[in-house]
Amino acid sequence: MQRVCFLLKVRQDRLSEYRERHAAVWPEMLAALREAGWRNYSLFCRDDGLLVGYLETQDFAAAKAAMARTDVNARWQAEMAPFFEELDGRPDEGMAPLTELFHLE
C-alpha cells in the first residue's frame, strides 16, 4: 500500500467556492474514485489556497490512470481547472507526489 501526498494551489479568491464544491462532490465521482482504488483520501487547505492531498492506494500511477479513463473525471477536472493556479493542464495531472521521509503506524 502506498501513502501519497501531493500539493496543488487553489486561487485564493476562489477558495471558498472550491470548498463548497468539495462539500458536494458528485456521487458518481466518489464512486469512480473508490472503484479506482483511492482510499482514505483527504484534501486540506491553507488560507492562501495551498492544497494538500493525502490518500492511500495500492499503486498511485495505476489509481490515477484508472481515473483518467473515466468520463466523470474528465467532466469534474474540467470544472475544477479554473480554480487552480500555476497549472497548464488539468488539476489531476499536477498531482506530483512528495517524498515520504517518515512513517509511524
Added chain:
Amino acid sequence: MQRVCFLLKVRQDRLSEYRERHAAVWPEMLAALREAGWRNYSLFCRDDGLLVGYLETQDFAAAKAAMARTDVNARWQAEMAPFFEELDGRPDEGMAPLTELFHLE
C-alpha cells in the same frame, strides 16, 4: 477520530540530513508518539524543504499536549529546531493544522 495535516519548512540546505535523522528516529521517541495517540503518522517533503505532516488521532490538542509532557520530546525537538525556517520556538509548536475540506473513506 481526527485527520490532521500540518506544514513546516525545513532549511533546504539541511534537508538531506533531516531525512537521515528521520530514517532513524529514537525508539523512545516512537514509543512516546504511540503512547500519546499519534497514529498513521507520515512526514512528506518537497525538494525545497516544504514538509507536510499527516496523522490520525482522537484529539490532536491532547496528542500534542501528551507529547509536550515527555522528556524525550523536549530532547528531540531541541535537536530538530535548527533544521527549520521561520519558527520562533520548537518545531512541534508550529504544527498549525490545515482545514480538511474533503474526505473519502
